[in-house]
Amino acid sequence: MKNNRLVIAAFTLILSANIIVLVKVSYNRSQISQQITLTEREVYQRYRRVEENSATSLQIQWQTPPDEDYGYYSHNRYLRLSDTTLSKLGLKKSCNDDNRHHKIQREAWILLQQNGLAYQTHLQQILAKIELQRQTINAQETRDKKSLKTLNDKAYKAKNKRSRLYAIAVAGNKESLSAAYPEQENTLIVKGLISKTNHCNNKIRINELYLNPLHISQEVLKESVKKNGNQVLPHHYDLNIAVGALNEAWVQSIQTRNQNE
Amino acid sequence: MKNRDSAQLRVDQINAFEQELKQLRSEQVVTLSEDQQQLITSYHQKIRSQLSTQFDVDFNAGGKSLTMGMQVASFIGALALAVSVFFLFFQYWGFFTTPVQVAVLITAPLLTLAATYWIQAHEESGYFAKLAGLISFACVVLNIFMLGQIFNITPSDNALLLWSVYGCLLAYAFNIRLLLVASILCLYGFIAARIGAYNGMYWLSMGERPENFILPALLIFVIPSIFKHIKQPDFSIIYRVFGQCGLLLAILVLSFWGRASYLDWNSDVIEGFYQITGFVFSACFIGIGLKNHWKSVLYTGNTFLVIFMYSKFFDWWWDWLPKYLFFFLVGLSAVLVLLIFKRLRLLQNQAEESLTS
Numbered sequence: 001m002k003n004n005r006l007v008i009a010a011f012t013l014i015l016s017a018n019i020i021v022l023v024k025v026s027y028n029r030s031q032i033s034q035q036i037t038l039t040e041r042e043v044y045q046r047y048r049r050v051e052e053n054s055a056t057s058l059q060i061q062w063q064t065p066p067d068e069d070y071g072y073y074s075h076n077r078y079l080r081l082s083d084t085t086l087s088k089l090g091l092k093k094s095c096n097d098d099n100r101h102h103k104i105q106r107e108a109w110i111l112l113q114q115n116g117l118a119y120q121t122h123l124q125q126i127l128a129k130i131e132l133q134r135q136t137i138n139a140q141e142t143r144d145k146k147s148l149k150t151l152n153d154k155a156y157k158a159k160n161k162r163s164r165l166y167a168i169a170v171a172g173n174k175e176s177l178s179a180a181y182p183e184q185e186n187t188l189i190v191k192g193l194i195s196k197t198n199h200c201n202n203k204i205r206i207n208e209l210y211l212n213p214l215h216i217s218q219e220v221l222k223e224s225v226k227k228n229g230n231q232v233l234p235h236h237y238d239l240n241i242a243v244g245a246l247n248e249a250w251v252q253s254i255q256t257r258n259q260n261e
Numbered sequence: 262m263k264n265r266d267s268a269q270l271r272v273d274q275i276n277a278f279e280q281e282l283k284q285l286r287s288e289q290v291v292t293l294s295e296d297q298q299q300l301i302t303s304y305h306q307k308i309r310s311q312l313s314t315q316f317d318v319d320f321n322a323g324g325k326s327l328t329m330g331m332q333v334a335s336f337i338g339a340l341a342l343a344v345s346v347f348f349l350f351f352q353y354w355g356f357f358t359t360p361v362q363v364a365v366l367i368t369a370p371l372l373t374l375a376a377t378y379w380i381q382a383h384e385e386s387g388y389f390a391k392l393a394g395l396i397s398f399a400c401v402v403l404n405i406f407m408l409g410q411i412f413n414i415t416p417s418d419n420a421l422l423l424w425s426v427y428g429c430l431l432a433y434a435f436n437i438r439l440l441l442v443a444s445i446l447c448l449y450g451f452i453a454a455r456i457g458a459y460n461g462m463y464w465l466s467m468g469e470r471p472e473n474f475i476l477p478a479l480l481i482f483v484i485p486s487i488f489k490h491i492k493q494p495d496f497s498i499i500y501r502v503f504g505q506c507g508l509l510l511a512i513l514v515l516s517f518w519g520r521a522s523y524l525d526w527n528s529d530v531i532e533g534f535y536q537i538t539g540f541v542f543s544a545c546f547i548g549i550g551l552k553n554h555w556k557s558v559l560y561t562g563n564t565f566l567v568i569f570m571y572s573k574f575f576d577w578w579w580d581w582l583p584k585y586l587f588f589f590l591v592g593l594s595a596v597l598v599l600l601i602f603k604r605l606r607l608l609q610n611q612a613e614e615s616l617t618s
Contacts, residue, residue, distance in 0.1 A: 006431075007434050009430055010427060010430040010431060011371065011374060013423070013427055014370050014371055014401060014404070014427070015371075017405065017423050018367045021405070021408050024414075052348065052351060053352070053355070054351070054353060054354060054356055055351075055355035104463075104466060105465075105466050106461060106463060191415065193463055215412075217358070217411070218358045250413055
């Protein structure tokens with residue numbers, strides 16, 4: 001008798017848990033609170049062996065605006081915050097060597113900006129740096145010809161290949177970010193994980209965005225290219241991401257784009 | 262008889278009685294008439310037959326070895342089948358639409374739970390029911406994990422609580438010790454995650470503060486003292502051992518890694534504090550094990566006491582003592598530990614004798 005009751009309880013538990021999850025998903029997707037369009041520059045398909053995992057998921061490439069400490073090639077993850085923001089996040093500028101408190105990750109809200117001022121500024125910095133290096137090169141020297149080609153490649157990549165998605169602000173709640181950056185196009189506020197650096201400054205490190213990885217459903221992938229049993233995305237595409245009432249994201253659609261657009 | 266263990270104990274008792282009676286008769290200490298012998302033999306046969314039908318007990322050492330082999334095979338088979346469920350789903354889920362994926366994920370644990378119930382009702386030994394129960398647990402883990410992947414849901418520690426409760430229900434319904442272990446580990450994770458989150462850290466970073474595991478360890482240790490497990494005495498042992506191990510492992514880690522503590526003291530002071538705490542708790546567990554006749558608690562306490570002791574020796578002497586002297590001292594301490602354990606065994610035997618008399 002007791003056995004039967006336990007089995008019934010187990011059945012009920014499975015059903016209840018699944019119902020709760022599906023109801024929450026439906027509620028989340030019933031209202032779209034944010035939307036953003038990313039391209040193949042900001043998103044790439046995660047590698048997986050098709051024989052072991054037949055689903056497709058995407059990884060979003062992003063960085064923070066460069067600090068003077070770092071070169072322009074690194075995928076920067078550091079952001080400098082004000083003293084007020086730092087204390088609101090429960091972090092403090094600590095100057096001792098014992099980094100135990102700094103390594104602890106905390107949740108925070110992060111503002112992402114697609115092809116905005118942060119990207120444009122960074123691009124100009126990169127191109128200016130490349131131009132400065134170009135001026136020191138003697139175009140006649142063979143070794144310098146190679147260097148010139150490398151610089152040209154870098155400039156091309158910066159203009160056409162690099163991700164244009166930048167994390168530009170962090171806060172303890174979504175409302176303060178929305179208030180600080182009102183009505184901005186192509187922005188997304190998502191949750192992520194941050195930690196304080198162990199240096200004596202106001203820098204934090206954005207370790208992870210909750211956006212990653214993004215699963216794409218079979219229905220959305222209908223128009224993708226099938227090649228050798230390996231479903232791949234088109235070479236150039238627009239990925240429309242929506243965020244719902246419960247701040248969970250999903251891929252709404254993938255639209256192929258001509259190279260020239 | 263309440264369970265298989267007590268039934269097996271009864272059969273062993275009968276076998277031991279027959280062996281001892283044979284010895285006594287051969288030494289002409291006692292003589293039984295034919296009628297008495299016949300009466301005892303038929304009574305024992307009746308008990309054996311009943312227990313064999315009801316509990317599938319072993320009658321000899323050969324049977325026990327085979328049972329052990331079956332348990333090992335059942336354990337390996339269950340783990341392998343559970344893992345294969347995961348890989349099976351990963352291999353094909355990308356070809357299904359979302360409704361089909363969700364339907365498969367929800368029906369798999371329900372069907373395997375029903376199968377476990379049916380198998381247990383029709384199979385005496387219980388091994389196949391345990392296999393099916395483990396697969397059902399794997400299906401529930403897969404269910405929640407994959408729904409999170411499909412709908413890009415932010416990971417939450419509530420999944421650990423769900424898995425813990427489900428594992429616990431199955432463990433008690435079908436007497437599956439491995440599922441109780443899984444349930445306890447999930448419960449550890451959930452409580453530690455909540456304590457970590459309460460202290461401002463991300464829940465998945467719970468391992469960065471071993472102190473998060475101290476409270477759940479103590480709670481798990483006292484569960485069998487609050488809820489008596491008469492029908493499943495093994496479960497009490499599992500709770501106590503895992504409670505002890507969780508507590509002492511956390512203290513052991515902190516005794517080497519003071520930086521991971523919540524305490525805002527110097528790292529060396531924290532390490533020293535936890536080293537002393539480790540010794541104290543190990544000794545307490547030895548005392549508790551002796552007082553309550555809990556062998557598992559006693560042995561686990563002994564083991565950790567030895568670990569703490571040797572780790573201290575290493576800390577103190579490894580760098581500056583000549584190696585031969587270091588190992589000589591370790592050997593001497595082993596002799597001392599032997600003498601202590603001998604004394605503890607004597608005390609335990611005396612305690613058991615006074616209990617039976």
